[in-house]
Amino acid sequence: MADGMARVLCDGSFPLERVRELLGESGPGVETSGPPWAGDDVVGLLSFEPVTAEDIARLPELRVIATPSVGLDHLDVEAATSRGVWVCNVPDYCVEEMADHSLALLLALVRGIVELDRSVRDGKWDYAAAGALRRIADIRLGIVGFGRIGRALAVRALALGMDVVSHDPVVADDELHRAGVRPAALDELLATSDAISVHAPLTAETRGLIGREQIALLPSGAVVVNASRAGLVDAETLLEALAEGRIGGVALDVLEVEPPTIDAPAPRAPRLVVNPHAGWYSERASDAAIVGAVESLREALGGRRPPNAINDPVARW
DSSP states (O other), rough: OOOOEEEEEOOOOOOOOHHHHHOOTOOOOOEEOSSSOOOTEEEEOOOOOBOOOOHTOOOOOOOEEOOSSSTTBBHHHHHHHTTTTTOOOOOOTTTTHHHHHHHHHHHHHHTTTTHHHHHTTOOOOOTTOOOOOOOOGOOEEEOOSSSSHHHHHHHHHHTTTTTTEEEEOOOOOOOHHHHHHOOOOOOHHHHHEEEEEEHHHHHHHTTTTBBBHHHTTOOTTOEEOOOSGGGGGHHHHHHHHHHSSSSSEESOOOOOOSSSSSSSSSOTTTTEEEOOTTOOOOOOHHHHHHHHHHHHHHHHHHOOOOOBBBOOOOOOO
């Protein structure tokens, strides 16, 4: 296929002019599309939308899929690898934003910020409207997953005087100790932490990581923040525990159905904060995600290993 005939398809979240600017005048044509993906002349996908094995089969010339995200659970990596297609993410574009947002949600729960605001808007003037509040430095924070975001959150929490523990089966204990964090088994972390923040990747092994049995371990009054992936935590059971008063608060930046629908509405409850999957966002991070994804695509189309490839595809091109 002549390079001039090649196309790159982007989902609607990508600004076309920015992508064209980054690829340059000699780059392939760029168009907005979306699933189901198809095209005999498509060499690259830039997508935050799902890409399935069936999509990949309809793209015989596809060489690279680049997603402007850290997570990869929306892509069929195995199918891409077997068909010689690179898969790339942008692992570090929003680390600071995610750590900031997770901390903000945690502080809002511990200090009752949202509940107090709602109370005032309802015409009340009661400093105890959010219930018993804690001193931040008295909090033991359990971080589930100690990758880039978990580490950045730990730095912030330690600076505020929190005691921090973490569970991550792929991080050595001495590495946690060097970060000022105490390692703990998941059950121990859940049973002994005043606050839990989830930062694990969603995989077949981690789906349902914090289920009914794990939620039952949470101490009375504990608060839970999930700004990672909805599938990691049994939100229904978590909200049951909140409604029954067994835990003190929940903050969710992720839902199983996004955006919510009539059949799957966003949950509502006292001491519950729900955000629209916004933890990653800042103007700087938004552009960094686009730049990182396009850079990987450009390198792959140039016959080079992309800088953020997460697979080693079967040799084909």
